[in-house]
Amino acid sequence: xxxxxxxxxxxQSRVAPVLTEExxxxxxxxxxxxxxxxxxxxxPIRKNGVGIRTNQVFIxxxxxxxxxxxxxxxxxxxxxxxxxxxxxxxxxxxxxGTALNAAILSLKGV
Numbered sequence: 660x661x662x663x664x665x666x667x668x669x670x671q672s673r674v675a676p677v678l679t680e681e682x683x684x685x686x687x688x689x690x691x692x693x694x695x696x697x698x699x700x701x702x703p704i705r706k707n708g709v710g711i712r713t714n715q716v717f718i719x720x721x722x723x724x725x726x727x728x729x730x731x732x733x734x735x736x737x738x739x740x741x742x743x744x745x746x747x748x749x750x751x752x753x754x755x756g757t758a759l760n761a762a763i764l765s766l767k768g769v
Contacts, residue, residue: 694719698745700752701738701762704728704769716742732769734762
């Protein structure tokens with residue numbers, strides 16, 4: 660024998676719960692964050708067992724193991740660009756006076 664639900668109970672079961680600001684913040688922290696993808700657009704460098712190649716992609720930002728290169732070549736970090744801005748950055752490398760152009764010129768002869 661089937662039992663009938665009260666019409667109010669039935670309506671309440673169909674209504675979506677109201678989310679508070681705290682609930683939305685909690686959901687935002689649960690969603691996986693997209694890690695930053697960088698591509699190196701400078702010349703290949705190999706120094707003291709640490710090396711980097713042109714067009715090498717790094718997920719999660721600047722890699723820590725390249726720290727010796729960062730200290731020896733301070734402008735090298737500018738040559739790590741977000742993958743989605745690669746085309747724009749390649750244009751800027753050839754334009755005299757841009758930060759990327761200055762960074763690539765500082766590594767000339769390495």
